[in-house]
Amino acid sequence: MIKQLDLQHFEINQLLDAIYFRYGYDFRDYARASLERKILHRVNLSKLQNISEMSQKILHDPSFFNLFLKDMSVTVTEMFRDPYVFKKLEKTVFLQLKTYSRVNIWHVGCATGEEAYSMAILLHENDLLKHTRIYATDYNNHSLDIAKKGIYHQDKIAEYSQNYIHAGGKSKLSDYYTVQDQFVTFNPSLKEHITFANHNLMKDQVFAQMHLILCRNVLIYFNATLQNRVLKLFTESLVHRGFLVLGDKESLEFNNEKESFENIAKKERIYQHKANL
Amino acid sequence: MIGVSAGGLKALTALIPALPKDFPLAIIIVQHRKHETDDYLVPYLNDLSEMSVTAATIGAPLVAGFVYIAPSGYHLLVERDCTFSLSIDTRVNYSIPSIDVLFDSAAICYQEQLIGLILTGANHDGSLGLKNINLYRGLSLVQQPATAEYAAMPLAAIEASQIDHIIPLNDIANFLTTLVMSR
Ligand SMILES: C[S@@+](CC[C@H](N)C(=O)[O-])C[C@H]1O[C@@H](n2cnc3c(N)ncnc32)[C@H](O)[C@@H]1O
Numbered sequence: 001m002i003k004q005l006d007l008q009h010f011e012i013n014q015l016l017d018a019i020y021f022r023y024g025y026d027f028r029d030y031a032r033a034s035l036e037r038k039i040l041h042r043v044n045l046s047k048l049q050n051i052s053e054m055s056q057k058i059l060h061d062p063s064f065f066n067l068f069l070k071d072m073s074v075t076v077t078e079m080f081r082d083p084y085v086f087k088k089l090e091k092t093v094f095l096q097l098k099t100y101s102r103v104n105i106w107h108v109g110c111a112t113g114e115e116a117y118s119m120a121i122l123l124h125e126n127d128l129l130k131h132t133r134i135y136a137t138d139y140n141n142h143s144l145d146i147a148k149k150g151i152y153h154q155d156k157i158a159e160y161s162q163n164y165i166h167a168g169g170k171s172k173l174s175d176y177y178t179v180q181d182q183f184v185t186f187n188p189s190l191k192e193h194i195t196f197a198n199h200n201l202m203k204d205q206v207f208a209q210m211h212l213i214l215c216r217n218v219l220i221y222f223n224a225t226l227q228n229r230v231l232k233l234f235t236e237s238l239v240h241r242g243f244l245v246l247g248d249k250e251s252l253e254f255n256n257e258k259e260s261f262e263n264i265a266k267k268e269r270i271y272q273h274k275a276n277l
Numbered sequence: 278m279i280g281v282s283a284g285g286l287k288a289l290t291a292l293i294p295a296l297p298k299d300f301p302l303a304i305i306i307v308q309h310r311k312h313e314t315d316d317y318l319v320p321y322l323n324d325l326s327e328m329s330v331t332a333a334t335i336g337a338p339l340v341a342g343f344v345y346i347a348p349s350g351y352h353l354l355v356e357r358d359c360t361f362s363l364s365i366d367t368r369v370n371y372s373i374p375s376i377d378v379l380f381d382s383a384a385i386c387y388q389e390q391l392i393g394l395i396l397t398g399a400n401h402d403g404s405l406g407l408k409n410i411n412l413y414r415g416l417s418l419v420q421q422p423a424t425a426e427y428a429a430m431p432l433a434a435i436e437a438s439q440i441d442h443i444i445p446l447n448d449i450a451n452f453l454t455t456l457v458m459s460r
Contacts, residue, residue, distance in 0.1 A: 005385060005388070005413075009357070031354075031356065031362045031364075032356055032357060033354035033355065033356045033357070033362055033382040033385075034352070034354055034362065034364040034366065034382075036382075036385075037354075037378065037381065037382065076365050076366060076367060217365050220335060220351075220362065220363050220364060220365070221364065224336075248350075249334065249335055249348060249351060249363050250335065253336075254336050
């Protein structure tokens, strides 16, 4: 059995090499356990004999690679996830944002866009939206297409409305969308301030100076190497004393850039970039 | 590794506090529950138990003598270097965290050293995971269904593979202690 596991490990390494060689996507720095699970799941679904057969298919069939990419980019997200984080942002970070004449915010790994729309709503209610540009990026084009449309199924709206209230929303979530046939469409006035774009944390660079970066529930998928790369990007992108927000279970504890940040809200995972020395 | 669902609070309250302080293995628990109750389970069990009960966190190594609880809303996995990782992903068996996800990844890391235990529950999460633990020659245990508040999950596990021991709830702590102290 031990031999079998070693073989599996070897095959996975080969598969990841093949993907990198052929498509330039470097999954070698992803946390292995959940990656392995997804690969085995794909082998089963596509009725392949083993992982080596999957490598062959990936090398020769770009549409199969796209399928794998879809498997890999998790699209589970929600509006105002962990509402207390938004509430805290409003009470602390927003005060500082008000001191700037123009504000840039970056949602990294925005998935299908719910988080970016949530932010736009809160900014609007704090009179900040009109001079803010929100950049929302992901490496999954399929998710970005959904995000750009801003149309979501109605069955989740009750939960989102609850979250909105807990996040300190000042009116009603329904003020921000129209309903048609079980689907809600968020108002164009929000969308106007959001730029959705493809950005791959494995390889892409900084593209603008940011006052606030939210990268929630993305680092959990990466190993230490890729986490360090990403955090370095963030320190390059953030303005002097800019803010960084991580996901509920993420921290800078084991990261090279830890010393560059001050943890200003522990439970909410809000960090502030220290003055450059 | 312990997987438990509906009726789990009572079962865990009977089991974990009955284990000695110097229990020589790490214990990891997936308990299905609502997101809001997340903060409650860890301090509750910790107060009752001799072993230290704590939430499983990313990157932390598994240490003998500790009881780790999977946070709600995330799948908990064990990496090959025997540290924890988390993922937000589609539900498995309608559950996140899922017992199967934890057991499958831990089976790869610990192989024949692993003990998997399924307790009370109303679904069938954990059955496949326990089967996998068997496959890698780990030890599979199930709570005797008659002693479970919800028998469906133990029954499903017994159905799915050849279980090494089926044990009444109140005997599990003793069984485990005797087993691992003599290893
Ligand atoms: C669980 S979602 C997080 C969504 C949202 N931030 C939240 O917390 O609800 C993780 C996202 O990270 C994205 N992602 C994973 N690897 C990436 C990479 N290398 N570059 C950019 N985005 C990535 C996935 O496509 C997915 O949309």
